[in-house]
Amino acid sequence: MTDHNSPVTVDELHAYVDGMLPDDRQAAVEAWLAAHPDDAAQVAAWRALAAAVRNRYGAVAEEPMPARFDISKLARPRTPWRMIAAAALLAATAGIVAGWVGRAATAPAPTALEIMTTEALGAHKLYVAEVRHPVEVRAAEQHLVPWLSKRVGAELRAPDLKEYSLKLLGGRLLPGPIGPAALFMYEGPSGERYTFYCSRSKKARTALRYQSGGDVAAMHWVESEIGYVVSGPDDREQLAKIARTVYEQIENPPRRGAAVPLISRKGS
Amino acid sequence: MSGFRPSIEAAIPSLRRYARALTHNAELADDLVQDTLVRALRSEHLFHGGEIRSWLYTILTNLNRNRLRSLARRPTHTSIEDNDAPGTMGPEAGGRDIERALASLAEDQRITLLLVVLEGMSYREVAEIQGVPIGTVMSRLARARMQIKSFLDGARPTLRRVK
Numbered sequence: 001m002t003d004h005n006s007p008v009t010v011d012e013l014h015a016y017v018d019g020m021l022p023d024d025r026q027a028a029v030e031a032w033l034a035a036h037p038d039d040a041a042q043v044a045a046w047r048a049l050a051a052a053v054r055n056r057y058g059a060v061a062e063e064p065m066p067a068r069f070d071i072s073k074l075a076r077p078r079t080p081w082r083m084i085a086a087a088a089l090l091a092a093t094a095g096i097v098a099g100w101v102g103r104a105a106t107a108p109a110p111t112a113l114e115i116m117t118t119e120a121l122g123a124h125k126l127y128v129a130e131v132r133h134p135v136e137v138r139a140a141e142q143h144l145v146p147w148l149s150k151r152v153g154a155e156l157r158a159p160d161l162k163e164y165s166l167k168l169l170g171g172r173l174l175p176g177p178i179g180p181a182a183l184f185m186y187e188g189p190s191g192e193r194y195t196f197y198c199s200r201s202k203k204a205r206t207a208l209r210y211q212s213g214g215d216v217a218a219m220h221w222v223e224s225e226i227g228y229v230v231s232g233p234d235d236r237e238q239l240a241k242i243a244r245t246v247y248e249q250i251e252n253p254p255r256r257g258a259a260v261p262l263i264s265r266k267g268s
Numbered sequence: 269m270s271g272f273r274p275s276i277e278a279a280i281p282s283l284r285r286y287a288r289a290l291t292h293n294a295e296l297a298d299d300l301v302q303d304t305l306v307r308a309l310r311s312e313h314l315f316h317g318g319e320i321r322s323w324l325y326t327i328l329t330n331l332n333r334n335r336l337r338s339l340a341r342r343p344t345h346t347s348i349e350d351n352d353a354p355g356t357m358g359p360e361a362g363g364r365d366i367e368r369a370l371a372s373l374a375e376d377q378r379i380t381l382l383l384v385v386l387e388g389m390s391y392r393e394v395a396e397i398q399g400v401p402i403g404t405v406m407s408r409l410a411r412a413r414m415q416i417k418s419f420l421d422g423a424r425p426t427l428r429r430v431k
Contacts, residue, residue: 011406014413018384020391046413050385052366057289057386061281068302071277075309125313126272175273 008032013039017046072177075119112202113227114211115177117220120197120229121213123174123183128193128216135170135185144171148182154226156198158184159246165189166242178202194232196246201227208243210236219243223250275320276308282321282387283328289382290332292367300335304328325387326397329379336375369416377412380405 008029015021016029033040068074110118127134137144139158149156151173158168166186174181174197181199188194206222217234219242220227228250230243283304287297304327308320370378379398383389391409395402 010410014406014409015391018391018409019388045417049366049369049413049416053289053370053382053385056366057285060285060288063281063284065280066298068298069280069305071273071305071309074302074305075273075312122313 008039013043014046017043017050072175075115112177113206113209113220113222116181116197116199116201116227117211117218117229118213119174119177119181120183120195120220121211121216121218121231123181123197124195124216124218124231125213127172127183127185128195134187134193136172138170139168141170148173148184151180152182152198152226153179153200154198156182159196159249161186161194161242161245163245164238164242166194169193176200192233194230194242197227197229197231199227201225203227208240208247210240221247223247272312272320273309276305276324279321279324280305283324286325286382286387287328287332289370289386290329290378292371300328300331303331307331319393322389322393322397325383325389325393329397333375365420369419372419373412373415377408377415380408381412381416384409 008025012021012025012029016026021029033043137147145156145158148171158171161168166188169185169187171182171184174183176199179200181197184196186194186196201222202225203222204225206220208219208221211218211220212234215234216231217236217239218229218231219239220229221243222228228246230239230246232239232242280301283301284297287300288294291297291300304324307327308324370381373381376398380394383394383397384391389397391402391405394405398405
């Protein structure tokens with residue numbers, strides 16, 4: 001039972017106005033306010049203040065969204081990673097907004113493939129660190145590849161990387177630069193992880209390229225309007241070998257008839 | 269974890285609202301929101317769970333603090349006029365009074381009040397965003413409300429009519 005006459009603190013009056021009061025004190029505060037007109041007037045004034053603030057600014061959240069807040073555009077790095085990191089560090093020490101520094105140093109816009117690779121590397125870094133939930137759907141689940149193929153809009157197959165002792169853990173669906181992206185994750189005997197990222201691309205075809213992103217790196221290319229990014233530890237030689245294997249498996253599926261082409265464009 | 273970007277996207281309208289109330293300047297507010305989003309997206313690989321919404325508010329609050337510090341050091345060309353369209357004002361003329369009342373608050377108190385009253389944050393979330401104990405949040409909130417009351421008592425009592 002709540003004692004309706006138990007003293008109510010000022011903090012409780014604030015909490016009452018802000019909807020932060022525990023349920024079991026609600027009745028006590030209401031009874032207190034009924035008996036204390038001064039406190040009731042104060043509570044009413046605080047409520048009026050809250051209403052005035054919401055009245056003044058609430059509509060801002062309903063305003064149409066300006067194009068500048070397009071997340072996929074904002075996610076594109078304007079300057080190379082190291083420069084951004086340096087600018088952010090400088091800003092943090094100098095107390096200047098990092099965004100302003102970044103904005104001042106306008107580098108040429110990155111290519112679509114660079115954006116895709118940056119996203120793939122971001123996803124790689126984010127998910128390889130996951131101990132318990134590295135993937136959304138595990139390799140053992142048969143719907144993994146059909147599901148990702150359907151969402152990406154291309155017939156995908158997870159490459160076989162046994163020759164590198166890499167085992168497929170599974171995959172996940174991600175938002176890509178121009179559409180959904182698939183991320184397959186592989187794990188080696190000593191826990192090293194590689195990811196294979198695929199998403200639609202506006203380009204038809206590009207050469208195999210290398211991009212380093214700190215202690216991880218990626219090999220990326222586009223074939224038949226699908227972009228591929230193989231990411232892993234920054235060992236260029238090893239990464240190039242793995243990427244070449246993946247590339248070859250895509251271009252020359254292991255055995256005709258026995259295996260569906262690793263990845264082929266839908267309808268082509 | 270796969271909801272990182274959607275969660276960020278969903279927070280944009282309320283971040284804009286908070287930034288507008290914090291700066292009283294639509295353009296400046298949207299610049300702050302954009303810088304917040306860019307900063308958040310760049311830190312995507314560092315984000316290993318937690319409440320994305322309060323993290324974004326923390327970034328925005330800190331960026332604004334940095335902005336105010338750097339403003340103190342160099343001349344500014346920012347217009348002091350509120351460049352909101354009149355249509356976005358509250359229906360009451362009390363809009364101006366409330367702006368002035370908020371402007372009379374110390375920065376930390378204004379942040380606390382806006383996060384609680386406008387953004388509907390819990391005291392715990394506000395404590396996290398401001399990096400202070402809950403007790404400090406409570407005292408900032410109490411002082412903010414007291415200061416606004418005395419400000420409005422000195423000014424025209426338009427606020428009472430705003431419902």
